[in-house]
Amino acid sequence: MNPNSDFVRLWTRHQADVERYLFSMIPRQADAAEVLQDVSVLLWKKWDQYDADRPFIPWAIRFAYLEVLKWRQKQAREKLVFSDALVEQLNTRFDDHCPLNEARTKALENCLSKLGDQERKWISMRYGRHGAIREEARKSGISMHKLYYALEKIRSTLLNCVTESMRKEGWNEA
Amino acid sequence: MKPDIDRLNYLLTRLVDETIADDELAELESLLERSPKAQDHYFHYLGLHNDLQSSQHEAITLPVKPASRMSFAKFAAAAAIIFLGIALIAWQPDERFATIVDYSGPVSWSDAGGNQIKVGLKVGAGTLEGAGGESWVEVVFADGTEAQLSGIGQLKLGKRDNQKLLHLSGGSLSIDAQPQAAGKPLRVFTPSAEAEVLGTQFNVLANAYSTRLNVNEGLVKVKRLSDGSTEQVKANHEITAALEAETDFVAKRRRQSSFTWQSDLSRGHRVGSGTLTAHGTVRAETHLWRGDFRIGETLEKPVLLHTITFHPSAVHQPRIKIQGEQSLVFKGRINQDGQVHIGYSANLWNGGLYGKYKTSRNVTTPSFEIVIPLSDMKPTKSVFGDHPDGHEMIHIWIQSVKKDIGLEIESVELLP
Numbered sequence: 171m172n173p174n175s176d177f178v179r180l181w182t183r184h185q186a187d188v189e190r191y192l193f194s195m196i197p198r199q200a201d202a203a204e205v206l207q208d209v210s211v212l213l214w215k216k217w218d219q220y221d222a223d224r225p226f227i228p229w230a231i232r233f234a235y236l237e238v239l240k241w242r243q244k245q246a247r248e249k250l251v252f253s254d255a256l257v258e259q260l261n262t263r264f265d266d267h268c269p270l271n272e273a274r275t276k277a278l279e280n281c282l283s284k285l286g287d288q289e290r291k292w293i294s295m296r297y298g299r300h301g302a303i304r305e306e307a308r309k310s311g312i313s314m315h316k317l318y319y320a321l322e323k324i325r326s327t328l329l330n331c332v333t334e335s336m337r338k339e340g341w342n343e344a
Numbered sequence: 345m346k347p348d349i350d351r352l353n354y355l356l357t358r359l360v361d362e363t364i365a366d367d368e369l370a371e372l373e374s375l376l377e378r379s380p381k382a383q384d385h386y387f388h389y390l391g392l393h394n395d396l397q398s399s400q401h402e403a404i405t406l407p408v409k410p411a412s413r414m415s416f417a418k419f420a421a422a423a424a425i426i427f428l429g430i431a432l433i434a435w436q437p438d439e440r441f442a443t444i445v446d447y448s449g450p451v452s453w454s455d456a457g458g459n460q461i462k463v464g465l466k467v468g469a470g471t472l473e474g475a476g477g478e479s480w481v482e483v484v485f486a487d488g489t490e491a492q493l494s495g496i497g498q499l500k501l502g503k504r505d506n507q508k509l510l511h512l513s514g515g516s517l518s519i520d521a522q523p524q525a526a527g528k529p530l531r532v533f534t535p536s537a538e539a540e541v542l543g544t545q546f547n548v549l550a551n552a553y554s555t556r557l558n559v560n561e562g563l564v565k566v567k568r569l570s571d572g573s574t575e576q577v578k579a580n581h582e583i584t585a586a587l588e589a590e591t592d593f594v595a596k597r598r599r600q601s602s603f604t605w606q607s608d609l610s611r612g613h614r615v616g617s618g619t620l621t622a623h624g625t626v627r628a629e630t631h632l633w634r635g636d637f638r639i640g641e642t643l644e645k646p647v648l649l650h651t652i653t654f655h656p657s658a659v660h661q662p663r664i665k666i667q668g669e670q671s672l673v674f675k676g677r678i679n680q681d682g683q684v685h686i687g688y689s690a691n692l693w694n695g696g697l698y699g700k701y702k703t704s705r706n707v708t709t710p711s712f713e714i715v716i717p718l719s720d721m722k723p724t725k726s727v728f729g730d731h732p733d734g735h736e737m738i739h740i741w742i743q744s745v746k747k748d749i750g751l752e753i754e755s756v757e758l759l760p
């Protein structure tokens with residue numbers, strides 16, 4: 171087995187977990203995506219140090235955390251989202267959530283299918299093409315404020331649905 | 345402290361939509377700093393947002409920024425990753441070199457292809473994991489070499505240059521190795537030792553701190569990882585490699601067997617699964633499992649198991665021989681009524697799994713003492729023999745399924 175192919179497979183499989191982690195540490199999509207890029211390159215460079223007996227995600231997240239700190243240093247003159255102390259707390263607590271991410275993602279697929287057509291359309295617009303929500307507001311005459319309020323409700327519904335699905339399936343950390 | 349979820353949702357919406365005002369951000373930060381529950385909710389909310397984002401876009405296999413926004417070196421590295429990904433996934437030859445021939449209890453297989461465990465599955469590199477005391481799985485390599493993993497543990501299979509590589513991170517492994525090609529011994533790695541085998545039958549019991557290896561036939565070379573010293577272990581001998589280098593590392597003739605056994609939790613007796621408490625008991629450890637522990641099938645809905653396991657034949661004990669009408673006695677406590685499942689596994693005296701046996705009892709009193717004749721415990725699989733008379737007791741487990749009944753064990757005894 172070629173070690174590079176091992177890296178590609180593991181990264182492909184676990185990229186979403188690292189992405190989720192980074193977004194929790196840097197809750198600004200574009201910034202998190204940029205750091206994700208740096209993390210993928212760093213991990214590849216460090217791949218020869220990876221101990222295959224140990225799980226991949228904690229190893230990757232250790233480097234991701236270093237990249238988060240590096241990113242925060244670079245942003246020193248700009249407004250950071252959270253304080254150093256809170257970022258450290260969140261970094262520690264993320265470990266507890268990691269094992270259930272996959273289950274939550276699967277539960278979400280099911281919950282999305284339970285939404286009405288209108289709700290699904292708005293979700294699709296919000297998370298799909300950039301600017302689609304603004305366009306919808308203009309076309310439909312519904313104010314942007316109302317659309318964002320509706321999205322807030324939809325996310326809340328989805329969150330409750332995911333939590334309930336997890337509970338029903340016996341996951342105890344939902 | 346319980347956070348105000350509606351307020352938190354409002355702030356989180358503003359955060360992910362990047363419309364949050366400075367005073368709202370300060371409020372959110374304060375809420376998160378004061379409340380672990382709020383932090384949990386934060387992770388759930390942002391995870392949801394992230395998943396929604398991903399669900400509306402095609403999966404990005406490997407992220408690449410536009411060339412104009414990244415250095416050449418980064419671009420080259422990321423591009424190389426993509427190239428490797430495509431090339432290696434497309435051209436990787438089929439490297440299946442073993443077959444899962446049987447399993448029972450909560451056992452999983454994971455590999456790069458996402459294959460699910462089933463009898464007859466041909467596998468290459470990947471990991472077998474047993475999540476319960478009653479877990480058992482047997483793999484046969486193309487040359488007929490057999491490996492059996494029992495109990496809670498993890499075994500990673502690999503092959504490099506025609507050499508079999510097994511990484512045992514915990515649990516009990518039994519190997520019956522066919523003669524291996526010259527210069528290509530089968531290698532077994534544990535957290536504390538490394539063994540090389542040319543063709544033999546032997547058993548390995550490993551945890552994070554030590555490894556016990558006993559050889560029934562042939563010769564095994566063992567290296568202790570803590571100091572690199574090596575020792576050869578011949579038939580009917582055993583050796584223990586601990587991470588503490590000052591402990592003995594000498595192959596010895598197998599110790600006398602015993603027909604009785606008693607746990608000694610108050611002196612820090614190590615358990616396979618469970619948490620030792622300050623008052624000398626061991627508390628059940630919770631595992632999440634996706635397999636039906638009763639029939640060895642994969643479940644769509646995961647099951648929570650709350651398990652304590654003991655290794656009566658662990659490193660400093662004489663081997664336990666099962667004989668005649670013996671009983672297991674469990675003393676412990678629960679914090680709510682419930683059913684407990686109790687079982688044990690037995691190896692053939694000369695190595696290799698003999699069988700696993702179990703029964704269940706309802707426990708209705710906060711403090712309990714359960715006496716179970718071994719004859720009351722039934723094989724977990726029809727291929728296992730009726731009673732392992734004359735064979736070695738390896739694991740004992742007690743667990744509750746789904747419901748956490750606050751199981752704690754004070755002592756376990758095997759009585760004649």
